[in-house]
Amino acid sequence: MSVIVATYLGAERIAGALRSLVNQSLDPGRFEVVVVSNGPEDGTPDVVRRFRAEHPEHDIRVVRTSRPGASNASNVGLASARHDYVTFVDDDDFVSRDFLAGLLAHAAPDVVVAAAFGDHVPGSRTVDFGGYLNRSVLRYAGSTVGFDELHHAASAHAGKLAPTRFARQVRFNPELASGYDVAYWSELFSRFGLDLRVVPLSAHAVYYRQLREGSASRTLSRRFVTERLIAIGVLDRLREEHPAYARTLSALASGQATHIGRYLRDHPDERHEVFAEIAERGLDEDFPYHSMNAHATTELVISYGFPPYQDTSAMVVARRIALADRPVDVLTHTMRGIRSVDERSLALVRRSVGRRMTVHGTPSFAGWAGIERFATEGMSRIAAREAELGAYESVYSRAMWPAAHVLGALCKARNPEVSWTAEFSDPLLHDAEGRVRESVVGPSEIFDEIEAACAARGVAPTTSRNLFEWLEKIAFALADRVVFTNVNQRAYMLEHTPARDTVERALEVSEISPHPTLPPEYYRLAPSGYRLDARKVNIGYFGVFYSVRGVGDLLAAIQGLSPDERRRVALHVFTDKPDETRAVVDAARVGDVVVVQPYIPYFEFLELSTHFDWLVVADARVAHTHGVNPYLPSKLSDYRGSGARIWGLVERGSVLDTLDLDAKTELGDVDAAREILRNTSSRVTA
Template sequence: MSNMENNDVDYLVISYYFPPRLETSGLVVARKIMEKNLNVDVIQSAYDESSDFNEIINKHINNRFPIDIKTKPDYIPFIFKYIDLGLKAIKKNYKKVYSRSYIYSNHFLALEYKFKNPNAEWTAEFSDPLLLNLYTGAIKNYPRAILDNSDYINKLNEKIEKFNEVSDTDFKALDNPNNTFFMAEYLTFIFADKIIFTNENQREVMLSVYDNELREFVMNKSKLEAHPTIDKKFYNFKDCEIRLDNNNINIAYFGTYYYIRHFESLFYAFEALNHKYKDKIKLYFFTSRAELLKVATGSLKISNNIIIEKPLKYFEFLNATTKFDILLINDTITKGHFKVNPYLPSKYSDYIGSGSDIWGICEEDSILSKKELMYKSSMTDYQSSCDVLIDILNDYGYEDQDYYFEDNIYEKRINELNWRFGFEFDERKKYLSRYNNLKEKNMTLNGELQTLMNKNKKLKAENDVLRKKNKNLKKENETLESKYNEIVNSNSWKITEPLRKLKNSK
């Protein structure tokens, strides 16, 4: 509990990931609390580690209700455990409740709280589409997300039916079994009092899979709210010890590197550039996918201009953004999967508070492409990255009238990537062959082991028979010994002893 004089808090925040855990969704929630200067109670995961951010947000927190669940978040057992423990932890009726996905189990808990406290104003926020797959745009249909629970579904359908009666709506009942990704969106759209989306494209994409009645219903109670930018003072809260050469143009990227969020157009352009000041440009990548990035860039001539680092802690990251000349940000590739790009990189809200210039590598008509950025190029237009590189060099006073770009760099890069793919494939094939050989040997050894186990089982059975015979003989011997002792100690035996002696003397 924080040291606040006002203990009468009427705002409950449901955010399983929350500081001290430094996960993006929880950090966004914490920054919203700080931005709006709220005093709240928080339901969150039980997390023992400390963080600087936790100390800062703590003055806004009256009570924390830590929930300890070992099951993987958003799996069906987790959802029901979270609801059960969460409702038990809540000790009062709140006027307002807020939940945010990720994780979407936050919405399930908030939904149940709303059922128990219908007068509470529930605000639900979606960080990204839940139902639609990021990589394909198709509806997620994972087996782990299919809920087969007629009692729970029937209870929810009763709530939907009553809501329809009161609200003069005609929202459809849920089928059983059902998809929990769908349920998290659908039920929240119906029962939450307010809905928050991070941008217009996200709202359009998420609502596109629902009928007109629900779309209009959600539009009327939803608003767009971008990720908040933390106060400027926190960019100097903790110094990042990175040392940069100020004679260079230092460009940095902070975040994940993967195949739908890459920098190939930049690499093509930089590799192709022939410019006497080319080496003034240094590209820094702070990413958890360092090995993948090293493989992707290791054979390039510009590899010496690329510095790959581990991710920084949050406040060190904020401070680092103030030290670089230009910050790189790129869209997620969605063309062919979504009508419009529903994603805005979360780092954008951190970048704009740094004071550094931003270079956005954008997908056409994305939210990022519509932002005011110092430099902007297309993810699919190699020439636009060439133009930006020259603009940057010129802006920093490094002009070369004789610069040019190699014409065949694209073909070279494709050939290099194909070669690398072939090499990786051959390496995997070699290891697969070794694996199969070892697997075959293992099967042979398992067969031999089974034979020995069968022999052992047979010998054990024979041993059991002999042990049983021995046991029976032992019992028979004990019986005979008992009879012998009985005869020897009997009166008749004692009386006839003289006769036995007489007989023996003859």
């Protein structure tokens, strides 16, 4: 066997590696040591020659190359190797006395042999055998496994013995100072279908890695990012050439992306520059952004519903994430059984979301047991992540689903240093009909813990145990930012909260942030296939129907149109309750004009919205119960990006009423609505 030792300016450190090699239990006649000194001359060849003179029984050679880099040196070493098998030892590492004997005893023409790993910090007397690499190897000690079963160890540069006839047919990429090992060994295994044989523990074959600061694998630089992208490009190519290993190669690409994420965590201003390079290299479509983001972020988003589930609040959160364009982790709850799934909606956040932590179980809007379980399991997931990658610096939660704010408050209570942003989509304590929502918070350590944090802020104890009253209180008392979607919502919620001692603080930390509108490119992602009759005025309405909101005005207006006018108009209603809505349409006898459809996937909706002549958005009719209308339909923000004309059915004094829309009619004013229909239909050529 040939042992290749690549060394760059290694005169002062190579002795340890050489000493461990000349002390091997393997007969010196069965192996050679090829030292490849690369880069500028520093006296390394002289050190090697002295070592050879002191150990004449060993075949030790030194080869010089002026081109620096471990990749080039490894290629030179492979070209110089004279034996049937080859292994690599870094110049600052060392190996156990039985390392070479253990590898060679288990060598075969069609396998790569792997030894155990130990991590050693120079200057210490301890060796860590608990690293992820060694744990994976020891799991298969004494076994022969495929590349896909042990890909992390298989793609590491050191600690393995390979048949020279295969090793010479693959070249290390000279462009790479890091990531070259993953690119090389992945190609070797996937091209030739080699298995990996792990030496049994009884062989005492151990490769000791020195964890030296400043080594190529531990230095982060912009060039480091480029090298990891080159390696990912190699893995993408191999995945196309060898589809049997696609999953394994994807996992290795994710590992490379984590290194880029660590770099971006320290250099967030370079994020767009890295995105541009990913696109330039043609890697965007399958790039493992999740792995990169998980190691780059210090922000957590708590969104009870989240894509791919089609939930209104979930999609608002996703739009905020997309437009913020910062890496985040997301903690969410499964919505299986109560929300439909649209996998394509994940495209909104694929470049931004890192780790997605999902709590499973039955979704709960108001039941305390389910909310408490979400908070408890959520904190467990957060603690595990923070133990691995460090504490989050900021947390954002959004409620219509109350559990999000409970977990957000718990995060704040346990880590007062974290910055918590709490957004309200609508009032929580009062429903759309002005009634007080009620649900009892049972005896709970979580409740007590959050109450204690509120008390530390000087906020009076909660006495009613009404979940919805408590939710508004804890957000107003603890959040560093409280976000409302419109000014009326803020005024209404602060006026009606029973926690009067939180109002002043909530005003100080609050801000108004309307629902976000996506840029035009999102409206071109997914053609809907839904056909509109170009001979008619096509009016679109997308939304939930409930007692205080709908298109009753339009249905009544259509009833008063002449037969000729009706032929020129089509109202397309997309709703979560198509059967109930069709019944309303049939009862109004306007089925010849109104087409009712179930909701369509989000990106199809965006694309379809660009083809309508008019899009209708309707206020909730709540002034008589609320005094002020605190609602602003989130669909308006989607409509704004479509380019279509927007028609608002508004309640006087609402936020929607104050906006500059293409047309507005007051709720209940059927004559005004009919006049708009007549005016628009008259422009259609018969």
